[in-house]
Amino acid sequence: MSKQEPAQSCFPSASTTEACCSLLGRLLEPRFFKALGDGNRIALLSRLAGLCRPCTVSEIACCCPVDLSVVSRHLAILRDAGIVDAQRRGKEVLYTVNYDVLAKTFRQIADAIDTCCSGASSPQRKERENG
Amino acid sequence: MSKQEPAQSCFPSASTTEACCSLLGRLLEPRFFKALGDGNRIALLSRLAGLCRPCTVSEIACCCPVDLSVVSRHLAILRDAGIVDAQRRGKEVLYTVNYDVLAKTFRQIADAIDTCCSGASSPQRKERENG
DNA sequence: TGCTCATTTGCGTAATTATACAAGTATCGG
DNA sequence: CCGATACTTGTATAATTACGCAAATGAGCA
Known part of the structure; x- marks a missing residue:
């Protein structure tokens, strides 16, 4: 059992509240929100969403004043969070909004x-x- | 014009896509998601939401293995993001989920x-x- | 006023994250 | 195979963030 486990005595009406807590707790994944918690990533995602089609890294990148390698990393973070998908097509990698x-x-x-x-x-x- | 402004040539069909981008861009506020991008803050928020009533800092804190001052700071971040509200009642401060x-x-x-x-x-x- | 409790704020430190640049991998065309 | 193009990964650094502890603030109460 992990040390993160809260003391049971902290839950005044555990039977009703715990289910609710854990439901929200399960849905609210920090990694998902962390991925959306950066202005450049939001810009990249908005651009990709706005273009309404699979896009290459270079295409997405031009809305963002950072190095292409940084864009690549940002897209990887969005991909790892399940927000976008990536698929290689020849030399390019096409990103799609989920x-x-x-x-x-x-x-x-x-x-x-x-x-x-x-x-x-x-x-x-x-x-x-x-x- | 800010230096963040993307080159217009980057938008192949600006008239249709830009409105879409800016709508998402406006809704997806980094500060909001940043506030939700921390495990302890999610735990605090889940607990507060689960208890279904205004709660004091100390009450909320016990689901979180960090110092009370840190909890206070986390709640302030959630408040600044518009996720919870705070209201002082006597010695205590009652936090409520929005x-x-x-x-x-x-x-x-x-x-x-x-x-x-x-x-x-x-x-x-x-x-x-x-x- | 002085004391206590609840919360916030100051401050230093450790951990994480964003970034640039350079080097690496993958794919295509010759 | 070679070179070019597209992207990713290694590495170092600067900025941000989370944290604990101590001190300060605010409110009730003797």
Whole structure:
């Protein structure tokens, strides 16, 4: 058992809250968000998404004032996070946005947040569900 | 004009793609994702979300094997990113998850991704829209 | 006012990350 | 095989970030 394990006594109503925590905890992967937490990577991703077709590294790179090797590394980080896919075609490597995975992930998180504490004491939620 | 501005020649079909890029670029704020890009912050947020009520720093902290001051800093980062709200009540400070803002943000991004290249050449999208 | 509790902030340090440049790998065309 | 093109990886460095500890701030209470 890892040392990260929280003390059980910390969870006042473990039976109901733990499932919720772990659901969000499972969906909110740090590596995924870390990949999106850099301005240059967002620029590269936006460009790739905007061009709406598989693109080469060089094509994607020109929206970014950094070395091509840095762009390559950024794209690798996005790939490792499951945000884009890479496929070699001859000399080039074509990167593609994982539109479906991405949209699904964001929507799952939104749903998890919505259902997490439905009927709970959050004022906003009360307002939304009663009004 | 800033030096970050990409060369116009980089955008093959600027009129259609630029709006799309800038929409995603506007929604995908690095600071927001950076805030979610740390394991301890995710743990804190999950715990706060799971407890379904405003919580004090100390209450939230016990899921995290770091100093209380570090927890305070993490919560400040989440607050600055608009993910949680803080409100002082007496000696304590109560933190609350911005459920609505958070869910809305994730859903907006999901929608933007979906509409971004609808009808474009992405194989997945074709499959999804035709099949 | 002085004391205590809860939280934040100052500060130094260790770890991580972004970056440039150089060298390496992979593929294609001659 | 050779050279060119496209990209990735090695390495060093600067910047950022996470962290602990100590001190400061803020609020209640005797």
